[in-house]
Amino acid sequence: MPSTVPSGALPAPQRLRQLRTMVRIRRFEEALIELAQAHDVGHFHVYIGQEATGGPALALLEDGDVAYSTHRNHGHLLARGVDPNAMLAEILGRATGTNGGKGGTLHLAAPAHGFPTTSASVGGPLPIAVGSAFAFRELGRDRVSVALFGDGALEEGAWHEAANIAALRQLPVVFLCENNSVGAVTQQAGDYPSSTLAVGTLADLARPFGIPAVVIDGSDSGAVHAAMSEALARARSGGGPSFIEARTVRWPGNQGIWAELVTGRVQVHYGWDPATIPDPHRAWFAEHDPVVRAVREALASGAGRDAIAAIEADATREMAAAVAFALASPWPDADEAFANLYADPRVNALATGRGAVR
Ligand SMILES: Cc1ncc(C[n+]2csc(CCOP(=O)(O)OP(=O)(O)O)c2C)c(N)n1
Numbered sequence: 001m002p003s004t005v006p007s008g009a010l011p012a013p014q015r016l017r018q019l020r021t022m023v024r025i026r027r028f029e030e031a032l033i034e035l036a037q038a039h040d041v042g043h044f045h046v047y048i049g050q051e052a053t054g055g056p057a058l059a060l061l062e063d064g065d066v067a068y069s070t071h072r073n074h075g076h077l078l079a080r081g082v083d084p085n086a087m088l089a090e091i092l093g094r095a096t097g098t099n100g101g102k103g104g105t106l107h108l109a110a111p112a113h114g115f116p117t118t119s120a121s122v123g124g125p126l127p128i129a130v131g132s133a134f135a136f137r138e139l140g141r142d143r144v145s146v147a148l149f150g151d152g153a154l155e156e157g158a159w160h161e162a163a164n165i166a167a168l169r170q171l172p173v174v175f176l177c178e179n180n181s182v183g184a185v186t187q188q189a190g191d192y193p194s195s196t197l198a199v200g201t202l203a204d205l206a207r208p209f210g211i212p213a214v215v216i217d218g219s220d221s222g223a224v225h226a227a228m229s230e231a232l233a234r235a236r237s238g239g240g241p242s243f244i245e246a247r248t249v250r251w252p253g254n255q256g257i258w259a260e261l262v263t264g265r266v267q268v269h270y271g272w273d274p275a276t277i278p279d280p281h282r283a284w285f286a287e288h289d290p291v292v293r294a295v296r297e298a299l300a301s302g303a304g305r306d307a308i309a310a311i312e313a314d315a316t317r318e319m320a321a322a323v324a325f326a327l328a329s330p331w332p333d334a335d336e337a338f339a340n341l342y343a344d345p346r347v348n349a350l351a352t353g354r355g356a357v358r
């Protein structure tokens with residue numbers, strides 16, 4: 001059994017910084033779900049319920065470190081300071097988006113913030129993250145590459161290849177597995193942690209490669225902070241890769257294919273006044289919601305209710321402004337469709353004789 005990391009005691013200013021990131025992520029996605037009720041946004045995935053993993057973990061990265069995200073990337077990018085206006089515009093396909101409207105929610109990338117590329121191909125980013133770590137090693141740079149992925153990615157062959165090379169070469173990469181299958185609809189008590197993986201503990205998959213692995217509660221920002229700090233220190237000191245399995249409980253609005261705001265918006269006062277939590281989702285908010293938990297932990301560290309309420313008000317305002325910005329943004333020019341392509345389909349069409357693309 002891999003070791004577990006206890007929750008660290010963090011001072012109030014740090015707890016408030018973590019909470020601010022987590023509340024901003026939550027408000028962003030709540031606003032997105034509401035927006036999708038009135039506009040045709042298409043399909044997207046939300047990070048609700050996992051904010052205490054990506055927020056505190058990615059806050060520890062430094063300039064020049066890179067991270068590779070997934071179809072569930074919104075929280076990751078916000079945690080590293082990407083502009084929510086440009087993110088929401090990208091999700092709506094607008095010219096002002098992070099990728100000029102071409103990537104959409106599944107491929108939000110922000111190279112200046114350490115996200116060189118994002119892929120919704122489950123498991124696909126794992127070898128790419130290892131490749132970046134290899135480049136850092138070869139170029140003599142003291143940088144770390146982080147592979148962010150869900151439990152499902154461990155079902156892919158790409159994981160085994162990536163883990164092998166990372167271990168063989170002792171590369172500076174952190175494998176951060178976000179196991180959100182705890183409590184999934186398809187899961188019965190005593191079942192596997194993922195719907196189709198035949199292993200009891202996902203972190204055990206790192207053991208044959210000799211990669212140090214820990215299992216943590218992904219809703220515990222202190223534990224995330226401690227585990228990620230250790231993994232980053234190992235990578236930066238030449239100690240090679242690490243594996244973290246962060247377990248979270250699925251948000252009730254994420255049980256189907258389309259996210260639904262069944263719980264309503266979270267309120268920070270649920271943290272000090274649990275009697276105000278609406279009945280149907282009382283258990284989730286009180287026992288599993290990482291934002292409400294972070295509020296309680298911030299209070300326990302000495303932070304005041306006013307400071308916490310101000311974080312919520314700011315985030316609510318900020319994300320309402322992002323919605324307005326995205327909706328007012330123009331669509332990309334038609335000519336842009338052929339810009340920044342690896343292969344120009346017009347040339348390709350001529351070469352293959354399949355007819356011209358107008
Ligand atoms: C290679 C590949 N196969 C299948 C899919 C379809 N797909 C999209 S999300 C998803 C589930 C992924 O599960 P997990 O990695 O645990 O991420 P989660 O959605 O639970 O955060 C699948 C199978 C895909 N995007 N890529």
Ligand SMILES: [Mg+2]
Binds near residue numbers: 150151
């Ligand atoms: Mg999953």
